[in-house]
Amino acid sequence: MKASSSSPTAAGPPADSAPAVELHGITKRFPGVVANHDIDITVRRGTVHALVGENGAGKSTLMKILYGMQAPDEGNITVAGEKVSFRTPADAIARGIGMVHQHFMLADNLTVQENVVLGAEKLHGIGGGARRKITELSDAYGLAIRPDVLVEELGVADRQRVEILKVLYRGASTLILDEPTAVLVPQEVDALFDNLRELKAEGLTVIFISHKLGEVLTVADDITVIRRGTTVASLHPSETTPKQLAELMVGSELPSPETRESTVTDVEMLKVDELHLSATDPDGSVRAVLDGITFTIRKGEVLGVAGVEGNGQAELVEAVMGLRDPDGGSVTLDGQDISHRPTRTRREAGIGYIPEDRHRHGLLLEAPLWENRMLGHVTEAPNSRGALLDIKAARTDTARIVTDYDVRTPGIEVTAASLSGGNQQKLIVGREMSHHPKLLIAAHPTRGVDVGAQAQIWDQIREARREGLAVLLISADLDELIGLSDTLRVMYRGRLVADADPATITPEELGSAMTGAASGHLEASESGSAAGVEDETGEGGKRL
Numbered sequence: 001m002k003a004s005s006s007s008p009t010a011a012g013p014p015a016d017s018a019p020a021v022e023l024h025g026i027t028k029r030f031p032g033v034v035a036n037h038d039i040d041i042t043v044r045r046g047t048v049h050a051l052v053g054e055n056g057a058g059k060s061t062l063m064k065i066l067y068g069m070q071a072p073d074e075g076n077i078t079v080a081g082e083k084v085s086f087r088t089p090a091d092a093i094a095r096g097i098g099m100v101h102q103h104f105m106l107a108d109n110l111t112v113q114e115n116v117v118l119g120a121e122k123l124h125g126i127g128g129g130a131r132r133k134i135t136e137l138s139d140a141y142g143l144a145i146r147p148d149v150l151v152e153e154l155g156v157a158d159r160q161r162v163e164i165l166k167v168l169y170r171g172a173s174t175l176i177l178d179e180p181t182a183v184l185v186p187q188e189v190d191a192l193f194d195n196l197r198e199l200k201a202e203g204l205t206v207i208f209i210s211h212k213l214g215e216v217l218t219v220a221d222d223i224t225v226i227r228r229g230t231t232v233a234s235l236h237p238s239e240t241t242p243k244q245l246a247e248l249m250v251g252s253e254l255p256s257p258e259t260r261e262s263t264v265t266d267v268e269m270l271k272v273d274e275l276h277l278s279a280t281d282p283d284g285s286v287r288a289v290l291d292g293i294t295f296t297i298r299k300g301e302v303l304g305v306a307g308v309e310g311n312g313q314a315e316l317v318e319a320v321m322g323l324r325d326p327d328g329g330s331v332t333l334d335g336q337d338i339s340h341r342p343t344r345t346r347r348e349a350g351i352g353y354i355p356e357d358r359h360r361h362g363l364l365l366e367a368p369l370w371e372n373r374m375l376g377h378v379t380e381a382p383n384s385r386g387a388l389l390d391i392k393a394a395r396t397d398t399a400r401i402v403t404d405y406d407v408r409t410p411g412i413e414v415t416a417a418s419l420s421g422g423n424q425q426k427l428i429v430g431r432e433m434s435h436h437p438k439l440l441i442a443a444h445p446t447r448g449v450d451v452g453a454q455a456q457i458w459d460q461i462r463e464a465r466r467e468g469l470a471v472l473l474i475s476a477d478l479d480e481l482i483g484l485s486d487t488l489r490v491m492y493r494g495r496l497v498a499d500a501d502p503a504t505i506t507p508e509e510l511g512s513a514m515t516g517a518a519s520g521h522l523e524a525s526e527s528g529s530a531a532g533v534e535d536e537t538g539e540g541g542k543r544l
Contacts, residue, residue, distance in 0.1 A: 017044075017045050018045070018080050018081035019042050019043055019044055019045060019078070019080075019081075020043050020044065020045040020046075020047075020080065020173070020174050020205035021042075021043040021078070021097075021205070021207070022041070022043070022077070022078040022079075023039055023040060023041045023042075023062070023065075023066065023075065023077055023078075024040055024075055024076055024077075024078070025038050025039070025040065025074055025075035025076065026038070026039040026040075026062060026074070026075035026077075027039075027072060027073050027074035027075055028061055028062075028065060028070065028072050028073055029073050030418070033410055034229055035058045035061040035229055036058045036061055036062055036065070036072070036229050036230070037058075037229045038074075038075075038230055039058070039062060039075070039226070039229075039230055039231050040231055041062075041224050041231065041234075042234075043174070043205060043207060043222075044205075044221070044222065045080075045203065045205055046201075046203045046204070046205060047200060047205060047206075047221035047222060048196055048197075048206045048219050048220050048221050048222075049205070049206070049207050049208065049220065049221065049222045049223075049224065050208045050209075050210060050216040050219070050220035050222070050223045050224070051063075051207060051208070051224050051226065052209075052210065052211070052213065052216055052223060052225055052226070052245060052249055053225060053226035053227055053249055053450070054227070054249050054450035054451070054452050054453070055408075055420040055421060055422025055423055055449055055450045055452075055453055056408045056419075056420040056423055057226045057228060057229065057249070057420075057450075058226055058229040058230075059209055059226055060102075060178065060420065060421070062226070063099060063178065063207070063209065065077075065086075066086075066092065066097065066099075066176065066207075067086070067092045067099040067176060068086030068087060068089045068090070068091045068092040069089055071086075079095050079096075079097070079174075080095075093170050096171065096172055096173035097172060097173075097174045097176070098166075098167030098168075098170055098172030098174070098175050098176065099167065099175075100160065100164050100166075100167055100175070100176065100177050100178060100180065102178040102179045102209075102448050103357075103359045103421070104159045104160065105163070106151045106159060106162060106163065108150070108151050108152035109150065109151075109152065110150070110151060111147065111148050111151070112134075112145055112146060112147050112148070112149050112151060112162050113130060113131060113134060113147035113148065114126075115151055115162060115166065116130070116134055116147075116162065116165055116166050116169050117169075120170055123169070123171075124169075131147055133169060134147050134165065134169065135147070137165055137168050137169060141164075141165075141168065141195050143161045143164065143165055144161070145161060145162065145165055148282075149282075150282070153282075154310075155309035155310035158309065158310065160180065164177075164180075172204075173204060173205065174204075174206075174207065175204060175205070175206045175207070176206075176207045177206060177207070177208050177209065178209045179209060179210060179211070179447075179448045180208070180210070181212060181215055186478060186508055186511040188308075193215075193218065193219045200221075208220060211448070211449065211450045211454070213242040213245045213246060213451070214242050216237070216245070217237045217240070217241075217245075218237075221236070221237075222236060223235050223236070223237060223240070223245070225245065225248045225249060227248070227249060227250075232248060246451050249450065249451065250450065250451060250452040257454075257458050257479060257480045257482075257483030257484050262486060263300035263301075263465050263466050263486075264298055264299075264300050264301040264486050265298050265299040265300045265468070266298065267298055267299040267468075268296055268297075268298055268332075268335075269298055269299050269301075269333070269439055269470035270296065270297040270320070270331070270332070270439050270470055270472065271295075271296045271297075271330075271331075271332040272293055272294060272295050272296075272320070272329070272330075272331055272332075273294050273329055273330045273331075273332070274292050274293070274294055274328065274329040274330070275290050275292070275293040275316075275319060275326050275328070275329035275330070275331065276288065276290055276291065276292060276293075276327045276329050277289050277290035277319055277324060277326050277327055278327050288494050289312050290315055290316060290326070290494050291312075291493075291494040291495045292329075292495065293312075293316060293329070293495070293496055294329075294496070295489060295496065297439070297470040297471070297472060298470060299438075299469075299470055300465055300466070300470070301470055301471070301486045301487065302461070302470075302471040302473050302484050302485045302486050302487075303471065303472055303473065303485065303486070303487050303488075303489065304473045304475065304482075304484065304485030304487065304488045304489070304502070305473065305474050305488075305489050305490075305496075306475075306478065306481055306488060306489070306490050306510050307490060307491035307492060307514050308514050308515065311491050311493055311514075312491055312494040313474045313491055314356065315494075316474075316491070317356075317441055317474060319331065320346075320351075320441060321343055321346060321351065321353055321441060322338070322341060322342055322346045323343060326339065333346070333349055333350070333351065333438070333439060334349070334350065334438055336349065344379065347376055347380075348379060348380065349438075350435075350437050350438030351437060351438070351439050351440075351441065352432035352433065352435060352437030352440040352441065353376065353432060353440075353441045354425075354428055354429060354432055354442045354443060354444075354445045355428075355443055356443035356444045356447070356474065358421075358424050358428055362375075362424075362428045363375070363416040363424060363427075363428065364416065365415065365417035366415050366416075366417060367415060367416060368413050368414065368415060368416075369398055369402070369407075369409065369411075369412045369413070369414060369415075369416060369419075370391075370394055370412045370413070372416050372427060372431070373394055373397060373398040373401060373427070373431050374389075374394050375431070376431075376432075377431070377435055380435060381393075382394060382396070382397045383397075395412060397434065398412045401427065401430035401431065401434060402427075402430075404430060405426045405427070405429060405430035405456065405460075406426060406456060407419070407423050407426045407427050407430065408423050409423060421448045422448065422449035422450050422453040425445070425446070425447075425448070425449050425453065425457070426449075426453055426456065426457070429445065429457050429460060433460055437464075437469065438470065439469075439470045439471070439472065440464065440469055440470070440471045440472070441471075441472045441474075442461065442471055442472070442473050442474070442475075443474040443475075444474060444475050444476060444477075445457055445461070445473070445475070446458070446475075446477065446480060447475075447476070447477070458480075458484065461484060462484070473485060478507035478510050478511060479507055481502075481510070482505060482506075482507065482510065485502045486502070487502070488501070488502050488505065488510070490513045490514055492513075492514065492515075497513075498513050500513070
């Protein structure tokens with residue numbers, strides 16, 4: 001399936017222009033594993049070049065080499081026809097290569113402007129000149145950046161936009177985007193792709209890493225597939241399908257989150273009633289981040305909550321987990337009021353938790369896998385016996401999780417940071433499911449994982465659901481939400497404003513409701529967009 005890398009597309013550059021980037025014979029070894037082996041990639045100038053492969057295939061390592069974060073053991077890099085050697089990211093930036101990492105590299109205690117300017121003070125200063133440049137770039141590419149907001153107050157989607165702005169601010173001509181659509185709704189994905197096409201038309205080159213193969217085929221001019229550390233195919237989108245790409249990546253068909261059978265019972269597991277939570281903004285004003293949230297999840301039921309990042313989903317999860325104390329309302333688990341109980345008590349009562357940001361809230365990156373297996377469950381078997389930790393049992397159970405959940409690792413003594421993102425996620429899922437929770441809070445459970453890992457995580461959730469697990473599912477992947485959920489709710493500005501039937505709603509209709517365009521019960525209109533049908537009181541969402 002080798003495709004000519006010199007044939008131009010309609011919007012691409014002339015065939016005789018030097019490639020933006022060439023990687024030849026790249027090999028990188030770590031103790032116990034060969035991350036990259038003899039990789040060859042040619043990225044044509046002014047194109048979107050997609051890089052796909054399963055987690056652990058070596059994509060992130062390869063991009064870190066291109067960005068100067070790691071040095072290859074063998075091979076060479078050519079930029080615009082000139083052989084280069086990058087010792088640091090600053091070297092790569094100086095040659096016009098910028099990278100937006102899947103896990104963001106921002107200082108939470110600094111403002112957006114301070115983060116963007118940090119390390120690039122000589123470009124436009126740190127005051128008015130920098131602000132004007134940030135505003136200009138934000139407006140040009142529709143990033144909606146607020147320069148004075150602290151990064152710690154931003155949701156995941158806004159953080160990603162800040163990272164993209166940082167790269168553009170430094171004048172990158174080749175942009176590496178690692179899973180850029182993981183947090184976006186369909187309309188936002190379309191807008192991002194429009195921006196990428198505009199940038200491409202202006203001569204910018206984009207290396208696009210993604211596990212969403214349909215998106216890859218939509219936006220890419222060229223595709224390179226990596227499997228087990230080496231390139232296995234270079235092709236044009238017209239030559240392949242999502243099914244064929246999945247088979248090239250992992251040797252299996254593209255998985256589907258669709259759940260056909262119903263396992264919902266009449267037994268209430270989680271009941272949230274009139275939950276209120278307020279927050280104080282930097283200017284001193286108080287706003288409601290959760291405004292009268294009410295819902296029930298029964299045994300064997302998956303309740304999916306859809307919403308654009310920053311509309312209260314994260315605060316809802318934190319309130320149910322005990323990370324935030326609500327101002328009003330109640331949270332009841334299996335008949336017990338846990339509204340003001342500490343997080344440990346809720347854990348021991350049967351709540352499992354897959355956090356939306358595995359690096360910030362799910363793992364100790366520099367700790368070995370067996371220590372990470374104990375996180376959140378130190379008082380529970382097999383991690384402890386009475387008041388003492390049982391390290392031997394925790395190690396044994398970690399080895400079982402590695403096997404049962406197909407965590408690709410040389411052993412349980414390596415650090416969590418040494419695993420690929422998908423394998424980190426499988427370790428977290430294995431840890432949480434191993435305690436047979438009554439309620440699983442799953443926040444973006446398959447964000448940034450490949451099709452193989454997706455299928456495994458979906459199967460684990462479905463299997464536990466059949467055994468009576470109640471699931472609160474938060475996800476930006478609308479196909480995942482629709483496919484896994486028994487019930488769907490839409491969250492907007494801290495309120496549950498609409499509900500939808502997963503059997504009939506489409507991602508586009510759900511995405512429209514997430515922007516506040518509809519309320520009440522969502523039905524598919526004849527034009528193909530969601531129509532809001534309010535209840536008898538005239539207040540959309542009261543039926544929830």
